Amino acid sequence: MSERFRLRPTIELRQIRSFVTLAQELNFHKAAERLFITQPSLSHQIALLEATIGVRLFQRDRKRVALTDAGRAILDDAQHLLAQLDMVIVKARRIAAVDSATLRVGFPEYAKRTFIPGITAAFRSRHPEVKLTLTEGYSRALLPELRHGRLDVAFVRIPPAEDPGDLTVEQIIDEPHGLLLAAGHRLAAHSEVPVAALAGEQLLLVERPVNPALYDRISEWLQKNGVKPHFLKIDGPGIYSFDTMVMVIQSGEAITLSARAMARGLPPDVVYRPILGPAPRFQVAAVWSPTNVTPLLQEFLSVTRELRDHDVATASAGAATGRRP
Structure with missing residues (x-):
């Protein structure tokens, strides 16, 4: 076989591990114990590695083991190589474990x-x-x-529509409600809308069966502040879509309570206004078993x-x- 096509000896991973471990311990007995192999097997792996790369990596006799200049020169690179290989193995196992997750x-x-x-x-x-x-x-x-x-x-409003029972509940959002209203609505002139100004307004809310506890909390807050708004009644199954509610608000027919975050990306003819004074909280929780x-x-x-x-x-x-x- 010509020199061009001659196969080079292969360095095996176990040879690199044997080299690094022995370099760290400088003791064949301790290094073999760490690798869970016998001392003769460790000596064989080191000899194979040295033969493959063509240099001595250790000076050894019956009393001591020491790295040669060549051994010291490649130790850091060998340790980095092992660390990289370990990361590859961990990543592959993690991906395999969650590949269908x-x-x-x-x-x-x-x-x-x-x-x-x-x-x-x-x-x-x-x-x-x-x-x-x-x-x-x-x-x-x-x-x-x-x-x-x-x-x-799942993410749900607080209070939830039903008792979560033994499910774990952790609050992730807590901010006051404000108002969404048409830009031309009379209350849009306020930078902050007083609660009393809601008197007589058509207030659009998700129907009570959707979340009785939340509906009752808002109703009690209005009553406590002496406000009796006219709740807008919707024919049919009711309004459950936020986008549909926005269309009703655009028409000027009603206003609604909303968190500031929900006002992002609204049409220019719909505006958000904070409520002056204490307001019901917009609270959301993560819930899991x-x-x-x-x-x-x-x-x-x-x-x-x-x-x-x-x-x-x-x-x-x-x-x-x-x-x-």
Whole structure:
């Protein structure tokens, strides 16, 4: 066989591990124990490596073991190579473990305008190999899906439409309600709308059966402040779509309570105004089963908390400087 086509000896991973371990211990007995092999086997691996690269890596006799200049020169590179190989193995095993993994997330329609895009984008950037299955619905439908194991986590309004029972509930959003109204509405002239100014207004709310506890909380707040608005009645099954509610508001027929975050991307003829004085809170919680302890869910919750804490810090900084987030 010509020199051009002669195969070069192959360096094996176990030879590199043997070299690095012996270089760290400088003792054949201790190095062999760390590698779970016999001393003769370790000596054989070192001899093969030295023969393959053509240089002595260790000076050894019956009393001591020491690295040669060549051994010291390549030790750092060999350790880096092993670290890189270990990372490759870990990554391959992780991807294999979650290659078909799916995280099932439930959320209400308004979440598409507020927090869901940020959470899912952040999670996907860290775990592109994980499939996110997104289910839209009201809490009265999402909570049973959680209990039956068809969802891993859901986001619902507080108070939820029904008692969450033994499900774990963690608040992620807490901000006051404001008002959405047509730009030409009389109340749009206010930078902050007094509660008393709502008297006699047509107030558009999601119907009580959708979330009785939330509906009652808002009604009690209005009564406490001496306001008796005219709740707009809708023929048919009722208005459940946020976009449809915006269309009603655009017409000037009604106004509605809303969080500031939901005002993003609205048509220019619909505006958001804060309420002057205490207002009902717009609160959202992540809910999941305490028996679901998968690392995938814990990572998703971790991302959710990071974004929540960042938003809280940003809002606090804005309040301290007199700016609105």
